[in-house]
Amino acid sequence: MISFVRASRMMSLLLHLQVRGHVTGAELARLLEVSERTVQRDAEALAASGVPIRSTRGPAGGYRLDGGYRTRLTGLGLDEAGALAFLGLAGPAAQLGLGSLLEGARTKVLAGMTGEARDRASATAARFHLDPVRFFGTSEPVPCLPGVAAAVWSDRRARIVYTVRSGATSTRDVDPLGLVLAAGVWYLVALRDGARRTYRVSRIRTVEPLPDPVRRPSGFDLAGVWAESRADLEREKTAVSVTLRIAAHALPRLREVLPVHGQSLLPGAPTSEWVELTVPFESAEWSFTALLGLGAAVEVMAPADLRTRIAGELSSAAAQYRDGGRRGQDPG
Known part of the structure; x- marks a missing residue:
């Protein structure tokens, strides 16, 4: 048989x-x-x-x-x-x-x-082919994705251990409502204590299915909810505004590191080799990291503490390269 x-x-x-x-x-x-x-x-x-x-x-x-x-x-x-x-x-x-x-x-x-x-x-x-992963990148590891997907498929509540941005972990009981793949990154849309939350799946350390069914809101529309969540995130209050002087050829690179509401501030066709403008960043730490990566193509004018910090970092890096060059030379 x-x-x-x-x-x-x-x-x-x-x-x-x-x-x-x-x-x-x-x-x-x-x-x-x-x-x-x-x-x-x-x-x-x-x-x-x-x-x-x-x-x-x-x-x-x-x-x-x-x-x-x-x-x-x-x-x-x-x-x-x-x-x-x-x-x-x-x-x-x-x-x-x-x-x-x-x-x-x-x-x-x-x-x-x-x-x-x-x-x-x-x-x-x-x-026609759809590739959801950004250039020069790979999909981030999501070892808990199958477990999260199983909870979504079965409409069962789940207990997740989640790592927040500070590096600490917390245990949360959630109602998984749907999974979203955005720019190669998986997100879980869920309810926690009746409020809607979005979790990056790569930060979920463990997932444990619970016996209770998901409390799915009537008429829930995942695509519509995700659009709202994304818009809320992109409209978040700017943490820091930076005035800078930037080479025109580096404007496309600057656009990649700005939040959505700051990208419209960049000139589409600059008429000079250098442009001075004020742009928002999501955090002071991110402004430091992003602008440092632009090297000599950008000069921070304000705030003063950011200008001082970047100048110090660049000075230390230059000294390190100079010292390293002397260490590599033969004596005498």
Whole structure:
């Protein structure tokens, strides 16, 4: 008797052949997450049951269906249907543990299309790609993401240990409402003591599911709530205003480190080589770090304590390089 797991795998193999036409054994093994020997056994079992599978050997070998054979057993399972929300987001789906479900759902959808519609879908996928991670960066580690996602999926409350910006940790019981991927960073939107909160998933150290169901607000709209949360964050009161003189070529780099409400203060087409302006920063510490990174392309005019601090840091760095150069020279 064929087990449910094997039957499901054999159906997936059949659907891949129906969608792709000719597939190598190695590719099928990768898609089904089994060995090539297992693919061969499953193909032989399908052939023995009357499915016209043909195999060829050699470098260009593989498996195909003869005679335009098609199966109509393409119904989506509940989990596969849920995974369809991540079409075009294979990376995030894999982080959530939905990679195989998404691939299975995608294959079934393509198998149910006409040849022309399938070609159009394939052509679209070949021309458009969504990459949610910023340039020169990698996705930050989120070891607790599967646990958080499980709580979101099951609508169960959770107890999380969370690291705040100071480095301290606290334990919080929350009602997980949804997960948001923004610029490659995962956020959990949740209720805590009835108030809405947003948690950066990378700062969650542990997650423990609780038996109580989530108290989800009536008519909750995750996209709308996230837009409000983001707007609130971007409208936060400026902690420090800095007057500076900056080279025109460094303005794009300055834009990257300013809050949203400060970016509109930058001139779009400066008419001189140097520009003087006053811009906001979210904190005094961030203004120091960000402006120090611009080096000689910027001069802080005010506040005086920030100007003094940056000047001291640059002076110390210059002395370190000078001393290091002398240490590397041969004596005498």
